[in-house]
Amino acid sequence: MPAVRRLFDRRGRQERGRKSLPPLTGSSTAADVTVTPERALQVAAVYSCIRLLAETGSMLPTGVFQRQGASRVPFDEHPVAPLLTYEANPQLSAGEFWAQVLGWMLLRGNAAAYVERSGGGLPAGLWPIAWTSVEPRRVKETGELVYKVDLADDEWAPIREEGGLVRAENLLHFRSFGIGGVEGLSPIGMARQAVGTGFAATSYIGGFFARDASPGGVVSVPGKLDDRQYERLTRQWQDLHEGFDKSHRLAVMEGGAKWDKTTLSPADAQFLEVYKLTRTEIAGIFGVPPHMIGDVERSTSWGSGIEQQSLGYVIYSLMPWLTRMERTARQLLGDPDVYMKFNPDALLRGDTAQRFSGYAQARQWGWMSVNEIRAKEDEPPIEGGDEYLQPLNMVPAGSPAPTQQRALPRRPQLRAETAESPSLEELPAWVQRHHEQIAEYFAAQGERVVAELNLRPDATAEEIIDEAAENEELTAILLLLARGVVAEVGASTAATLGGAFAAEQTLSVLAAGAAATAANINATTRRELAHQFTVSNAPADVQAMFGRMTEARSRVLAQARVNYLSNFGAHEGAKQAGARTKTWRVWDPNPRPTHADADGQTVGLREMFTVGTHQGRWPHDYLLGVDEIAGCTCRLQFNL
Incomplete structure (x- = not known):
């Protein structure tokens, strides 16, 4: 009997555990408002938070890097790098791709991107898919994770799998915070009570202004009005004063009528405070400081300057989402030493004086060169700007100061340009x-x-x-x-x-x-x-x-x-x-028109050539397509 009781207790605990979380789909709330992720966007605080995080995340430069011992070097030549940093697919730039991914993660807790592959099996395009069109499934026999994709009428992706059953390696699944299971938790679904209250507050305030008959108060008349007189007085007052756009008009009284001014009811006044409090709660759901969505009534503990507040926003609000996207994208790179990284430095730059002061210290103490500093300011390099300074007084404690020696002139290095x-x-x-x-x-x-x-x-x-x-x-x-x-x-x-x-x-x-x-x-x-x-x-x-x-x-x-x-x-x-640059050179005396047009084209060493309707890094780059590669005799010229 105890064994049977333990069995039922265990089943009961499992059942309660599965049902302890609220469903992530739209449902009614205590405010009697049905909240869905799309409807939640009508709440200004929700839209402001999602827009802020998605736009700031998508504006950051991205890069693919490789670990080489203790060094980290750019790896722009990786076949997947252009998809993550430049163009996700021929119809979508990488920045817009990340904006859509972040938007779906923030709205529904999950985002999906179909991985289009070339004939050789390499990723050739990333196509974002609405999470409402994706259903994760497990193969019972093997436990393999697959995704049933059923595209909506306004969606398109080059899905080749029969029946839309896509294997996990061909679909990037970006998840938000979760506590087990395949899917991440929807921020809207988990906090729909606060969102529902915000939606109800917004609707109530809108109705309040629609009903407001300013100047607010009571009209009293001596004696009793008959129905015709009552309707005439009521209609006249409503036509002249009801609505916020008719407030403070001149009130003309007749027949001994008297106006008594009233104030905002305590309930209405308190509801306005509830509306303000809800904005703060919604900002907390997404980890966004309230002052960044327009709630400036409350002080922030994230610092008093713009730089300190931006630093807090990047570290505590944005970076968790960026890190999740970086980890998911790594499955495309195929090497544990190769990784993708967002660069948030552009959001952390202080004012000009602070920035230049930091550069001066970096230059003085020898860990940045002039050209490295100029690169951060998007300035071209200068001759001799790759040298590092070494302070003469930096010696071990108790050692005599080094004797100063006259610098020997540098011998020019013989090399071609x-x-x-x-x-x-x-x-x-x-x-x-x-x-x-x-x-x-x-x-x-x-x-x-x-x-x-x-x-x-x-x-x-x-x-x-x-x-x-x-x-x-x-x-x-x-x-x-x-x-x-x-x-x-x-x-x-x-x-x-x-x-x-x-x-x-x-x-x-x-x-x-x-x-x-x-x-x-x-x-x-x-x-x-x-x-x-x-x-x-x-x-x-x-x-x-x-x-x-x-x-x-x-x-x-x-x-x-x-x-x-x-x-x-x-x-x-x-x-x-x-x-630093490279130039496309044509050697064939009778080149194809697209190659003849590209002859002499000079771009940065890490940039792409435009050849016809395609882009590539060098002649015979597979990114140019078969038609531009076959029979090509073009060459590259590299320039210092």
Whole structure:
């Protein structure tokens, strides 16, 4: 019996635990107001808080960075970086994307973005989806999390999954604060009582002004009025004085009528105070200081200056939301040492005198150079501005002061002012090496497929080709070749510009690129094999198909890979050597019109070229699309 009682007690506690939280959908409140997230936006305090947080969050610059030992370096070359920092998809800038994500998180506690992927499996676009169109589900057998997406009529996203069942890796789920479960808690749903009171207060005050018959008071007459006289006096008074826009008009009395002025009722006066208090409570729901949404009656303990108040807002109000978005976005980057970060420095800048005083101390004590300071002020670098000062009196306690020595004149460093990326004709050995390695891989892959086909003549292409194993083998081959090309080209470019090249800093990018290329190649092979099976699955015919791939396709792939890697390596070498701009150069005597238009285009080293309707970092950048890459012989010129 005690065991049975414990069983029922445990079930009862679980049931009470599940029902202890209020539902996050709209429901009635103590103020007899039904509150939904969308209706809550009609409350000025709610709209002000959500607008403030979403707009200030979206205006911050974003960047992708990589940990290299104790250093943190920008990683703009990561394939996902443009989506997070520049353009989420062709129809939406990154700033507007983050504004929508923050808005949904603040309104419903959850936000979703569909991850569009290229043929190679790399993210190619981020498409925000209204959370009302998303339903999280668990696969009972495996516990895998999937999302059922049912787009509304005014939404669009390139969802390829059948039935709208999207796997977790293809949907970014941004959650607000929660205490378990798949979904975050909706701030509006959890605090709907305060929001409902605010909505009711707003409606009451609006009705109060509509009903107000100023000058407020009582009209009394001697004797008794008949119905006609009563209606005439009432109608005349309402026509002349009822409504806030008719207040304080001249009151004309007749028939001995007398006006007695009255004051605001205690209930109405107290309700106005309730309205003001509700604004403060709603600001507290979103963690926003009341003075930032117009409630300036109460003093703030966040500091007396604008800088102190802005600092408090960024740390305690905005940063928790930004951190949640950063952690969710990291699942796209594929490397624990690569991360995305919002930069709130623009919101923390003090007045000019304070800012320049801080720069002076940083310069004096040797932890910032002139060019670093100028960069923070969006000013161009100057000659010799990369040097750091070292105070002469900074010596260990008890040591004699160092003797001052006359500074020796700096020897000019011999280096070129420009460097060019190599052409394909300058790298014949690497093209040949790529061709041989890829051809050998295709030949061995063909032997494996034919051997499997002899054992299982009725098997499909998907069953015969083990893509996971094939991708792993081809990735290792491509990565080894890529490291060699990039190391050689990067070192040569950096040396031309008078710098040095650390090839290991590019390893993570090369690994990701090799994996994506391998997946793309094998996916194409599987499709071609499936098509071959529709014609003939005879082992001899299949072997002939792989023979054609070994000769022709491997050569095309070799040239494309060397073209891409040489441009990437030259770009990295120039960046590490201190190049600041790059120029698109056309070498083909008969170039395509889009490339001819791009000839001579100069942009910052970390910026994109515009080629036709696409943008890319260098010739043969996959971001330019197949039509702009095929047959391209363009090169880059790097400028110090």
